Structures are given as structure tokens and as C-alpha cells.
Amino acid sequence: MCETEFAETPFDTLRASFQLLLAEPCPMAVPVEETAGFIAPAREIFLPEIKRLLDAAGTRPAIKRALWGAVVRRAQAGDASWTLAAVGLSWRALAGKVLQACRKSPADAHEIQAEVLTEFLAALREVDVDDPRITDVGGWLAWRAFFASRHARRAEAAAVVDRHELPSHTAVMPLVPEGHPDLVLARAVAAGVIDRDEADWISRTCLDEENARKVAAEYGMGLSTFYHRRRAAGYKLAAAIRDGDLEHV
Template identity: 35%
Template sequence: MDLRTPVPVTAPAVSWRGETLLNDIECRFRLMGQGPSPLSVDGGSLGLGLPRRAIALPELSAILMHPSCSYVARDAVWRLLVQRARTGDSAWRASAVGVALPGLRFKAYLLAKLFTGDVQAAIVEHFLRALGTVDVARPGVVGNLLSAAFSKARAELRDLEPASAGVPNHAPGTVSPPAPYGHPDLVLARAVTAGVITVQEAELIGVTYLEEVSLTAYAERTGQPRWNLYKRRTAAVARLRAAIESGALSDPYADAVNEATSTVALDAPTARKRP
């Protein structure tokens, strides 16, 4: 698809049980993209293959999700969104949440596999906080935002969880799947649901492969030994690829994850020190 062609953004979201915060945010976000003067960015000024015109934010969100949109273009857009959110304008802060909704839905889905608290409120709150602290000079701006929000929300929910032991304890049927935005992250969500990989392994694979964060950086961020993470990721990727190739995770976007975990070079394992 040519990014200069307007992207349809009117497809309805899959319904979750009852009203949810993220559905409400999505509804308001779509309304912001309507009318004669919707909130937009100037694609002509940004360049990098984006349409050379004003791009309403709901359409922009769809463009950023498309495989033909480069990482450089995504980072340029997200630097702009973060800068505008940091002006304190509530419309731009809300818009940043709206553009990030596909990723926020996935992170909320993972959290809901572990905790019974209000995972959607937690992930949105910490995403908004991360807008003020994320280093926009680092590549992978939106990935860094989502990872920071996920880590902070997980810590907060763990502290609030009664008798939390890190084991999923939600009642059967209470966790709805994320809306089908067609992102490779959702294949990881399918794998978690199917028991192929754990929530922690999905986060590890998603951050270090799909968000292009190095294993060393992830180890430093989480305080875990790099060699242990390397072994865990290698084993999890092997199970994930086998499940994809067997058809157990049948999905048009499974190939994207399979390609990423097959062709992205693994960080060279650190030599183990002899005792």
C-alpha cells in the first residue's frame, strides 16, 4: 500500500464486555478526527514517505501501523507527538494516547493475564507520565513509551494485588482479547493465550525484536542478567516459531513475527565466566 493513499479508519473495534476505558478513549479519538478542522500533523513537513498533506490523527495512527511505514518515520512522528504533549495541551496529550491505542491494548491485555486490578487505567496513567520523561533522542520512541508504561503499571498492580504471587488469577472469561489492529504484537498475545509462551516472554520478545531494543538495554532496564534473558528468549522464540509454522497461531500477521525472530540477528551471547 502506498502511504500517500488515505488509510480507512472507520472499521469498528471488536466489542469488549461492557464499557471500558480504552474503548471510550478510542471513541473520543475517532471523533477528534472528524469535522472540517480535525487535529492533524503536517505530513509534508515531516516527509519520510508520509502523505504530503495534513493527516488527521486517527488516519496517522493507521499509517504508523502499516508495514510500509519506516521506523525512522514512526520515530519522527512520535517525537513530534511527545513534544506537543509536553506543551501541556490536553488535546495533544489525549491524542498521543489515541495514536498509541493498539500498543496500549496489547500491554493492557498482558497485564490482565496477571492482575485483577484496573489494568487499563494503570497503563494509560503511566503512559501519560512517560510522555514527560521519555528520551526522544533514543530510537524506538513509542516502544520506549509503552515499555516504561508497562513496567510501571505492572509494579503498581503487583503492589495492589492481594496475595500476589505473579500467577494469573483472573476469573475465567473476564479477560477479553485486544481489538484486531493487525499488529505482530497480537500474535504474541495469541501465543500467551495458547500457553505457548508466558506473559514475560511475550514482553521480552516484543521489546527486543519488534521494538528494536537491544537485549543489553533490556537487561539493564529490568535488572535481570543478560545471559539468562538470552537463554529465555532463545527458548521462547523456538516455541513461538514452531507454533506459527504448525498453524497453531493461524493469523495473517503471524508471518511478520516469524520473519522478525528469524532474520533479526541475536545479540552475541556474553561469554560465561569460569568460576
């Protein structure tokens, strides 16, 4: 069962790391020349004040957008501290989404949190803070991360589960005839769609429900890297099944 507490999970590490960034004296700040257009009088705004302004219901939307723009642009430029700051500033929205996922998914909280954080970082690299349609940058990032993670889980399940073994309301994609999942994986390896390692990752963590962190460690990978590579393998497998590439292997 999914736990609803974040002890010893990626979110626990995130919160602790973000608190270290906020600790005084905090060197991270948006310089005065960037605040002149939305803060009067213009001044240097340090990370703790950025957090207070973003969390406050009374802060004008224009100020929140400008602050998020400053944070995101620094993160997108490759600054690791500002990347962590962006995740920490989205904590409230992220935590709510992850708790929601935990209640609906059979996976444990640790894996769900790692997947959502991985997708958050992907969304952070892509978000256009100047897009007027994005009125709440932090909320948008959390929403994208949550739904991308959920979509990826469904795609992986579709690639390895025979619809005839599921109730009709959960069937997502038919496999080839005689489509036992292990046989499908073996055919995919033989056809060069995925390699043996990728088949092993999918079989052990999607079919046998082994702990993903344990499998990732065996292959010398961090958990985020493992999820990224397993997901890519799942997409390749799903495409091969959809296109009928495994039927005559």
C-alpha cells in the same frame, strides 16, 4: 475475574474520544514546515493520515520516528488534544499489554486500565523522542506504562502483606514482628509515615479488595489521582518497613 472486553472502561472511553479526534474535518495536523525533512513532497499531515502511516508496516522507520516526535512534543507542551492523540495512536500496543495484565491479575479490568493509562501519561511526559535507543516510540510508551503499573502493584502488596502469611514463592517483604497488616498500618499512622486517609485507602483497596473507584469517589478524587496518591503512600510505607522505622512504635 478480569474481563477481556473493554465496555464501559477507561479504554472504552479512550477509543471513543480518539475516534472523535479522527472525525472529519479533523483540524489536528503537523504543519508543512515540519514535514519537509521526511515527506516528499512536503505537506500538512492531518491526524488520520498520521495514524495510517504509523499503523502501516511499510512506512519507513524514519517517517514513523518523525511523526511520533511531532505528536509527543505537542503533548509534552501541554496540548490536551495531542496528549489524547498520543494515547490513541498507541492503542494497539496498549490493548495488548492490558489484556496480558488482565489474564495475570486478580484485579478487574477497569482498575488495571486506569492504572496503565496513568502510567502511560507519566511515560509520555518523560520520553525523549530523540533518543536513538527508542526505535518504536508507541511501543516503548506502552511497555513503560505496563511494567510501571505492575511494579507499583507489587510494591503496594509488599507494603501491606506479611510474608509469613504467603507461600514462600510469593513472599516479597517481611513486616515487623506481630505484623498483621492493619497493625502495621496503625503503626505507620502513629509514626507519621502515612496519614489516616492513606491508611484507609491501602486497607480498603489492597487488603479488603474494595473497588478503587468507589473509594476514590468517597474522597472526592478521580481514579487516576487516587491511584497516584495511594501509590505514593505505598512507597512511603514500604520504605518505613524496610528501614525498621515501625518496630518500636
